[in-house]
Amino acid sequence: MNIIVNGENKNVSNDNMKEAMNELGFKELKCATALNGNFISVDDREFTTLKEGDKIEVLSPQQGG
Amino acid sequence: MKKFYGVEIESPLMLGTAQYPSPSILISCFKKSKASVATVSLRRESSASDSGNNFWSIIKELNVRILPNTAGCHTVKEAVTTAHMAREIFNTKWIKLEVIGEEDTLQPDVFGLVEASKILSDDGFEVFPYTTEDLVVADKLLNAGCKVLMPWGSPIGSGQGLNNIFGLKALRSHFPDIPMVIDAGIGLPSHATRAMELGFDAILLNTAIAKAGDPVTMAEAFSYAILSGSLGKEADPMEPRDMAVPSTPIFGKAFLDD
DSSP states (O other), rough: OOOEEEEEEEEEEEOHHHHHHHTTTTSSSOOOOTTTTTTEEETTTGGOOOOHHHHHHHHEEEOOO | OOOBBBOOSSSSEEEEEEEOOOOOHHHHHHHHTTOEEEEEEEEEOOOOTTHHHHHHHHHHOOOOEEEEEEETTTHHHHHHHHHHHHHHHHHHHHOOOOOETTTTTTTEEHHHHHHHHHHHHHTEEEEEEESOOOOOHHHHHHHHHHHHHHOOOSSSOOOOOSSSSHHHHHHHHSTTOOEEESSSOOSSSHHHHHHHTTSSSSSEEHHHHHTTSSSSHHHHHHHHHHHHHHHHTTTHHHOOSSSSSSSSOOOTTOOOOO
8 A cells, every 4th residue: 555654656555654653763763653644542543543645744853942 | 930831841941953164063063062952954855865754863862852942934834834844854843933924134924924823723733823923823823723932032043132122021021921932033142141131941052053153062062052141030139210220329338537
């Protein structure tokens, strides 16, 4: 299934968001997610089903003013 | 010092974490400035780089309170979603809420700001709204649930200082009990001193220290400047006069004319 992660096209075999995140290499990272512009908490990822073309934002702590 | 959502911070300086020449200089600047709050952000993570976790390990060692921002958000939805992501990552209800309305000045979209403040306050966030000195907007933000205001001194990153002293004084006197932080536009230590002398409760800055030729020395300068302004306000300054008044007593002066 093709999805867009942080603006880049990615192909994942899992339609479960938690599994897809693991597949993409984010398993061990401190990061927050949004799906199609809506916040998805860490706990909700395993109950979220992805579909073709979904857009995921994966954000982590960065410098800010 | 006034409390920010029930929290008494140790020093009235909130310092940004961006644009420093190196992580070690960032750490030194926090120590020298005595900042008690660090502002941080969220950005896209690459699974390969893990830059977020590396940065976060540095910030945790500063042992300061964390104020995440929604920098770069231009819509209510963007800002609200980013705030939720920040609350999960940083484990804090505090959010520095930015809803930018105009690119050249990075002026806040005050209509979106009020709307987002209401949504987030109702959801348990403790909102620090980046706003202008407009009294009506300030009143609407307070009605939306904000218990702190963060008026700009001048546009973000401009270093222009306090552009509208009259407006800021009016805001300060109109809401004397509301904790207020001057956020954005501070370029020199004297700007921070002036803001504290006007009765503001804290200063939030970043570029003035991070982009100075010697950031660590500038950080120390700001710590003295903010302390100076704060003590000056506390000491109840004299009223300015239109005419000169001699400070040396006239009584006992010699008469030396012929």
